[in-house]
Amino acid sequence: MRRFIFVFSQVHAGFRHAEMESICNLYGIPCDNNISLLCNQQHVYVFEFPSVDNVILILSRSVLIKTVIRPTNLLPYAYGLSEENATALLFKDIGKALDFKESPVDLTSPCNTFYVIEDYGSNSLQKLHFGKLIGCGQGQLKNDYSLADRCYIGNTTIDPELSFLQVNIAKVDIGSLVLDPFCGTGGLLIAAAHFGAAVLGSEINYQIARAVGRSSRAGVECNTAKESVVANFQQYGTDVYFMGLVIADSSQHLLWRPGTHSGTFPVFDAIITDPPYGVRERGQKVGIKEKKESWIIKNAQQ
Incomplete structure (x- = not known):
C-alpha cells in the first residue's frame, strides 16, 4: 500500500465520506479504513x-478533492521555523558532483510539480507535507457548467457542484440508465450525461418542460425559442445521451416500479432527483378535482 496526501475543498464537507466511498465502490478500489474519519474541521x-x-x-x-500528492516526507512541525527568518533550499552532493545543466522551466504545464502543504490546526501549524503532485479533482466542473452561462434555467435549478456530487454518490457511470422524476430544466441529468449515462426525465409542469412563459433570469421577461431542456444538452455536447422528457405526474406514472408495467426487475440503474419544495417551486399533482357547488351557476340561461 502507498501513502497519499488528499487535500479537500472546504465546501460540502459533510459529503466527503459518502462521495469518496461511492467512487471507490464504483471502480472496485479498496477503501482505506481511515476514510470513515473524514470530518468538517480537517481538510488534509x-x-x-x-x-x-x-x-x-x-x-x-x-x-470535493482539490489535489493529491505523493509524499516524500511527512514531518511534525517540531523545529523552530519562524516567519522572521530567511529560508533557503540547498542541494548537497555526496560522492558525486552535481550536474548544473539547466532544464527548461515551464510553469504552465510542467512534467513534474511538487507541493509544500502547511496543515494548520487551531491557528498553529501542525504538519508540513512535501511531495509530488499526482493530480487534481474535478472542482472545475462547477465553472464549466455554471448556471450563469447555461442556456435554460429555472427558479430552483440545482447548483452544478451539488449535481455532480449527487451523481457521484449514486455511482452513475458510462452506460448507466438514469431517471430524474422531477427533472425541471435537467440540472441533475446534465451532470449524469457528462459521465456517459443515458438519461430520462419526467416533469409535471408543462411550461417548465417546454420552456414557455416567464424567464427565471433577472431582467428577462420571457423564455425564447432557443431555450429548452434539449438545448442545455446540446450546449455541453451530451444531447446524444438525452433520451427525452415525459410530461407526467411522478406520483402516478409507473416508470420505475418493478412488478407492474416494468417487468419483475428495476429498469433504472439510478434515480436521482431534487424534488420541488418551498414557495418558489410548490409541489403539484394532476388529477380530477371533486366538483363544488360554487362552480355551478344556477338558473343560468342557455
Whole structure:
C-alpha cells in the first residue's frame, strides 16, 4: 500500500465520506479504513491505496478533492521555523558532483510539480507535507457548467457542484440508465450525461418542460425559442445521451416500479432527483378535482 496526501475543498464537507466511498465502490478500489474519519474541521488527510492508478481514478470523478500528492516526507512541525527568518533550499552532493545543466522551466504545464502543504490546526501549524503532485479533482466542473452561462434555467435549478456530487454518490457511470422524476430544466441529468449515462426525465409542469412563459433570469421577461431542456444538452455536447422528457405526474406514472408495467426487475440503474419544495417551486399533482357547488351557476340561461 502507498501513502497519499488528499487535500479537500472546504465546501460540502459533510459529503466527503459518502462521495469518496461511492467512487471507490464504483471502480472496485479498496477503501482505506481511515476514510470513515473524514470530518468538517480537517481538510488534509493521509490515505493508503494500492497504486497511483487508483488515486487517478478517484480524481477523475471527485468534486470535493482539490489535489493529491505523493509524499516524500511527512514531518511534525517540531523545529523552530519562524516567519522572521530567511529560508533557503540547498542541494548537497555526496560522492558525486552535481550536474548544473539547466532544464527548461515551464510553469504552465510542467512534467513534474511538487507541493509544500502547511496543515494548520487551531491557528498553529501542525504538519508540513512535501511531495509530488499526482493530480487534481474535478472542482472545475462547477465553472464549466455554471448556471450563469447555461442556456435554460429555472427558479430552483440545482447548483452544478451539488449535481455532480449527487451523481457521484449514486455511482452513475458510462452506460448507466438514469431517471430524474422531477427533472425541471435537467440540472441533475446534465451532470449524469457528462459521465456517459443515458438519461430520462419526467416533469409535471408543462411550461417548465417546454420552456414557455416567464424567464427565471433577472431582467428577462420571457423564455425564447432557443431555450429548452434539449438545448442545455446540446450546449455541453451530451444531447446524444438525452433520451427525452415525459410530461407526467411522478406520483402516478409507473416508470420505475418493478412488478407492474416494468417487468419483475428495476429498469433504472439510478434515480436521482431534487424534488420541488418551498414557495418558489410548490409541489403539484394532476388529477380530477371533486366538483363544488360554487362552480355551478344556477338558473343560468342557455
